[in-house]
Amino acid sequence: MSALSELMNPKRVKIGLQAKDKEGVLRELVDLLDIPEENKEILLEALKRREELGSTGIGRGIAIPHSRSTVIDNLYLVIGVSKEGVDFDAVDGRPVHIFFLLVAPPNDPGSRYLIYLGRVAQLAKKIVENNVDYLSVESPEELIELLSSLEKE
Amino acid sequence: MDSLSKKLLVLQDIELKLRDLRDPRYIETFGKVDEERIKALEEAKKKLEAEIPKDKLNLFKSLMKMHGRAVAIVIEGDTCSNCFAKLPVGIQPPGPDEIVQCNICGLILYFDN
Ligand SMILES: [Zn+2]
Numbered sequence: 001m002s003a004l005s006e007l008m009n010p011k012r013v014k015i016g017l018q019a020k021d022k023e024g025v026l027r028e029l030v031d032l033l034d035i036p037e038e039n040k041e042i043l044l045e046a047l048k049r050r051e052e053l054g055s056t057g058i059g060r061g062i063a064i065p066h067s068r069s070t071v072i073d074n075l076y077l078v079i080g081v082s083k084e085g086v087d088f089d090a091v092d093g094r095p096v097h098i099f100f101l102l103v104a105p106p107n108d109p110g111s112r113y114l115i116y117l118g119r120v121a122q123l124a125k126k127i128v129e130n131n132v133d134y135l136s137v138e139s140p141e142e143l144i145e146l147l148s149s150l151e152k153e
Numbered sequence: 154m155d156s157l158s159k160k161l162l163v164l165q166d167i168e169l170k171l172r173d174l175r176d177p178r179y180i181e182t183f184g185k186v187d188e189e190r191i192k193a194l195e196e197a198k199k200k201l202e203a204e205i206p207k208d209k210l211n212l213f214k215s216l217m218k219m220h221g222r223a224v225a226i227v228i229e230g231d232t233c234s235n236c237f238a239k240l241p242v243g244i245q246p247p248g249p250d251e252i253v254q255c256n257i258c259g260l261i262l263y264f265d266n
Contacts, residue, residue, distance in 0.1 A: 036228060036229065038265050039226065039228070039265075042226070042265070046166060049166075049170075050170070053170075053174075053186050053187075053190050053194075054183075054186055054187065054190070056183070058183075064183075068169050068170075068173070069166075070162065070165065070166075070222070070224060070225060070226050070234060070263070071226050071234060073234065073237075105222075106165065106169055106221065106222035107220065107221030107222045111176075111178070113173075114173065114176055114178040114179055114182075115178065117178075117179065117182050117183075118178055118181065118182045120182075121182045121183075
């Protein structure tokens with residue numbers, strides 16, 4: 001199983017998210033995926049339904065929205081950073097500054113989806129433990145480098 | 154009223170979600186989701202199943218068992234989202250109570266709009 005950082009692609013990283021609310025930020029993240037517009041709507045619905053089960057805002061400024069969807073052909077990780085923070089109904093009530101969106105096809109060989117979800121959660125824990133300053137990062141490439149080296153630690 | 158293929162698409166979504174929520178790896182990452190919310194999902198599933206003709210529901214279940222998924226989306230009007238095969242020229246969305254399957258992978262096709 002390869003590292004989480006291998007799923008990171010500058011095309012799917014956005015520094016400076018504009019959205020101010022939950023739906024807006026999910027839309028902004030989904031927009032970074034190279035899939036047809038109508039499929040983005042279907043994926044967005046699935047993500048919103050998951051949030052209704054309980055927020056994926058795990059606290060300390062981090063959220064991990066995720067879903068399987070029929071409209072997704074592969075496992076994708078999208079990362080977004082919001083300087084101002086977004087109210088995401090996080091468990092600790094704090095605004096969310098970094099989002100890890102993980103989406104996968106309905107069936108993925110070897111349950112990579114569940115394994116990578118666990119890895120994202122581990123990475124989130126490291127971000128908190130090391131008090132990583134991701135808000136001062138200026139480019140997608142820089143963020144990927146920062147997170148990749150953190151993952152290897 | 155939703156078409157039969159839309160209902161099957163939603164049913165698939167619910168089943169996959171229930172499966173993930175019960176997976177120990179998922180619980181380890183996100184904790185246990187409220188039992189009440191899981192119950193609500195199961196009830197939604199039952200209600201939906203009751204609206205689907207028995208033969209179609211059996212087909213859905215056997216596809217889920219065999220492939221882990223039963224419904225695919227038609228992309229750009231002519232491609233199966235599961236196997237990426239080009240569908241036969243002139244393929245039309247089925248009537249509201251009918252279904253069409255991909256001629257290559259066999260999954261039930263959902264035509265968006
Ligand atoms: Zn197919």
